[in-house]
Amino acid sequence: MILPKSSRLAPEQEAEVTAIVAEFGCKIQPIIGAVRTIYAILGDERDELMINRLEGLDYIDRIDRIQSPFKLMDRRSDLANGRLTLGGVTLGKELFVIAGQCTIDPKNPNFFYETAQAVKEAGAQMLRGGVWKPRTNPYTFQGDTKSLDILMEGSRRTGLPVDTEVMEEEHIKLALDAGVTLLQVGARNALNYSLLRAIGRALGTRTDRAVLLKRSIHMGAVNEFISAAEYIAAFGNPNIILCPRGTSPGLDGYRNHPDESITPLLKEKTWAAVVVDPSHSVGKASYVPACALAAVAYGADGLCIESHVNPSHGIGDDPKQALTPEVLHKTIRQAKQLWSVRRGDAA
Numbered sequence: 010m011i012l013p014k015s016s017r018l019a020p021e022q023e024a025e026v027t028a029i030v031a032e033f034g035c036k037i038q039p040i041i042g043a044v045r046t047i048y049a050i051l052g053d054e055r056d057e058l059m060i061n062r063l064e065g066l067d068y069i070d071r072i073d074r075i076q077s078p079f080k081l082m083d084r085r086s087d088l089a090n091g092r093l094t095l096g097g098v099t100l101g102k103e104l105f106v107i108a109g110q111c112t113i114d115p116k117n118p119n120f121f122y123e124t125a126q127a128v129k130e131a132g133a134q135m136l137r138g139g140v141w142k143p144r145t146n147p148y149t150f151q152g153d154t155k156s157l158d159i160l161m162e163g164s165r166r167t168g169l170p171v172d173t174e175v176m177e178e179e180h181i182k183l184a185l186d187a188g189v190t191l192l193q194v195g196a197r198n199a200l201n202y203s204l205l206r207a208i209g210r211a212l213g214t215r216t217d218r219a220v221l222l223k224r225s226i227h228m229g230a231v232n233e234f235i236s237a238a239e240y241i242a243a244f245g246n247p248n249i250i251l252c253p254r255g256t257s258p259g260l261d262g263y264r265n266h267p268d269e270s271i272t273p274l275l276k277e278k279t280w281a282a283v284v285v286d287p288s289h290s291v292g293k294a295s296y297v298p299a300c301a302l303a304a305v306a307y308g309a310d311g312l313c314i315e316s317h318v319n320p321s322h323g324i325g326d327d328p329k330q331a332l333t334p335e336v337l338h339k340t341i342r343q344a345k346q347l348w349s350v351r352r353g354d355a356a
């Protein structure tokens with residue numbers, strides 16, 4: 010990783026650095042951070058001669074060689090100085106809440122508009138709504154591209170930015186063109202490296218969009234989770250949120266094995282914000298508030314919660330795990346109180 014002395018390299022400096030690393034079979038990838046742009050060396054960066062030549066340039070501060078399977082996502086990376094702001098919230102400074110329906114029902118758009126307004130009033134800063142759905146059963150509703158318009162209309166009516174899952178390359182462009190702020194990679198695609206690469210490529214260095222990467226559905230090692238995020242970051246976009254959402258096999262009586270407890274471990278290894286999804290983790294509306302609070306107690310920066318104005322009339326996961334706006338409101342209020350306790354503000 011190349012750290013320049015100034016906030017970014019001038020074009021002729023970038024050209025010189027590019028030419029040097031090319032001699033050693035490497036490329037550079039700019040990563041626009043909040044404080045400065047840094048340059049990842051793509052390829053084998055162990056050649057001492059290459060490092061010495063780069064370090065000899067008077068406009069280079071230093072070369073960081075982090076020995077880590079995820080050198081950009083690593084806590085010791087220069088990217089740790091950046092902060093992501095979404096929906097007016099700087100993650101890490103106050104609790105960030107994404108809420109909304111699991112699945113948008115294209116036959117009942119009014120439910121979505123009412124849900125959007127209700128989650129805003131309950132305190133959410135971002136609206137979620139599933140347009141395309143990864144369903145275990147191929148004969149159940151798989152989502153509908155028409156719902157993208159409903160999602161964006163919900164965003165316009167409330168002023169909230171939106172989050173939706175993308176499962177195929179085609180979805181990425183549709184979602185970005187429509188104005189989706191947060192692209193969600195679901196638990197089933199969390200290790201789909203070609204999709205992760207496609208997202209990284211599509212976002213490039215765009216600082217106005219971000220990715221919510223769920224933890225893979227099977228209980229993989231935490232390093233595997235962070236390395237999946239590295240696939241996206243390697244294309245230059247550090248706007249990545251990690252989302253534990255429970256793993257499989259589930260804990261007896263729960264949909265999955267709740268894993269909000271990995272939050273401190275993630276925070277030790279990486280600088281990325283952690284937004285926990287308690288809805289898929291426990292899979293039952295009555296258990297969701299406790300799981301949400303546990304996530305905040307463990308140090309999560311935010312929550313992604315399924316909510317619906319009328320859960321029993323919802324589709325997808327909503328009948329079983331969506332919170333009503335009243336319960337969502339209470340959960341957010343309590344989560345904020347716990348956040349203050351965590352920070353040591355409360356007596």
Ligand code: PEP
Nearest residue numbers: 111195196197223254289
């Ligand atoms: C969802 O968010 O509705 C969803 C399908 O999530 P996951 O990928 O975590 O199962």
Ligand code: MN
Nearest residue numbers: 111315325326
């Ligand atoms: Mn869902």
